Amino acid sequence: MELQFSRHRRLRTSANMRALVRETHLHAEDFIYPLFIIEGENIKNEVPSMPGVYQLSMDLLGEEIDDIVSLGIKSVILFGVPSTKDECGSGAYHDHGIVQVATRFIKERHPEMIVVADTCLCEYTSHGHCGVVEGDRVLNDPSLELLVQTAVSQAKAGADIIAPSNMMDGFVAAIRAGLDEAGFQEVPIMSYAVKYSSAFYGPFRDAADSTPQFGDRKTYQMDPANRIEAMREAESDVLEGADFLIVKPGLPYLDIVRDVKNNFNLPVVVYNVSGEYAMVKGAAQNGWIDEKAVVLEMLTGMKRAGADLIITYFAKDAARWLKEQK
Template sequence: MNLIKRPRRLRINKTIREMVSETTIEIKNLIYPLFVVPGSNIKEEIDSMPGVYHFSIDNLINEVREVDALGIPAVLLFGIPSHKDEFASEAYADDGIIQRAVREIKKAVPQIIVVTDVCMCEYTSHGHCGIVKNNYVVNDETIDYLIKISLSHVKAGADIIAPSDMMDGRIGAIRQALDANGYTNTPIMAYSAKYASAFYGPFREAAESAPKFGDRKSYQMDPANSDEALREIALDIEEGADIIMVKPALPYLDIIRRAKDSFNIPVAAYNVSGEYSMLKAAVKNGWLDDSSIMESLTSIKRAGADIIITYFAKDVAKWITTL
């Protein structure tokens, strides 16, 4: 007898579908990004990122307490300084916005993991991710500053540092500096495959980090390239990265998959501001419903991401706990 194959049997109801589900997003997989600004009693919504805010440190603590109560294990901090200059001096100052924020978070919510973005673009007057000479971002001199920033963050209490600058050799240099200063147990989450993407627009508004001239294509990756991403990832692992990251996520699911298949190391994916804002706008206008958010994030997890950095983290945590 020629029997019909019936895979629909395992889709007949919600309980069976969940029993055989191959991919599950859990709250423990999420990191929530936060923007910290100088001042007090500030909670201002970012126009291009509805539901995402600038927080002064006092209100940031309240937000982190809520994040912790939802079971989200980690936050990723971005700072907007009161002063910018060509050397990003507030990025590595002991009383810089991130350094103060880290200290206050670790006092108030010591159990939450604090990840800090290590870069210069938010702090430089020109908006680039390093030291500029003759309108060019110089690599090796920039690394010296990235080391100073990294050390200032871990001295303040950061649990994980995340260099996002894309300078050659910076992971090895930072690892060596951390180890030499007694921070051998501080992990590095490397932005290893960070593309020169159009999807960063809302973030650049939020972080006030748009370059004042040119673009970042001489140091961030060409969106056309995937083999190059594997070379970048391999170099960062060789230099001491503990977690590697692909950024953005949704346009680069193939890179996430290749990274997961090629390297025995945790893979993070950053569901960036443009991805967030597109879905928020579509849901707000009724073009999509909320399920599109979970579908999108599930695709990132299915592609191979162990960790998802997303502005949807609080929403997802609430949905998961109410299921």
């Protein structure tokens, strides 16, 4: 009896054949590497829940940036860890704030490096929330004013991209207007357009010292159960002037990444967040998984889902592994 069926395995017969027909490719320039800059000197604090990730003081930043550049990574995103905090997060928008100082340093040392400035208040506020607080409420419109000041200060320092992560309503419109009025019409906005209130952020709060002192962020970050709402959030940011759209976290929300990619003609960025990183690192340290294979598969899956860029703590490791494969 003659059987009629397709022979899909013909295209899997060797490593070179598989490479020939591979649809999705990772490159070092796809990655944006997060950096946590802490005030002080000679500080290199490893984050307990994120092996291999450090809080670095300015005097150690040069060596780190040189290493990042040598690996072919083109972009970093900066988070500040200030020595003092206050109710209004003034360190976020001070011209000599830690992110502003680090931005100027990086742009002087490696002018070609793309510096993305995370634009939020939570690392700088004594209460740990992403805006102005009144009682137990985070106020939307007064928070916008401080976020605009922060964005303009970061742009003045030389940030190439402003990345507001606060999830206040109207934050893209307010920051776009503020940047334009200050003469920074050419500075793009990488909006945390779809940011869920996720349990995967825990280790980041260790790194950035940004745990809320009361309540949680569920009144301004999205409910993980919602999909249609993500399209409303992304559409608002597109209409308000966003230039990139971030989906955060990555792995549990790849359906949302594909939805955003299919519906909007802007570069899509996935944030491979701290909890995702910590789980892989923990399993690898216990010998339960092949870290290299798992990480490259995970990042490839994010690109396949629609990500143009990936913010990831694995950027340096992944860039090294990709070099080894060539």
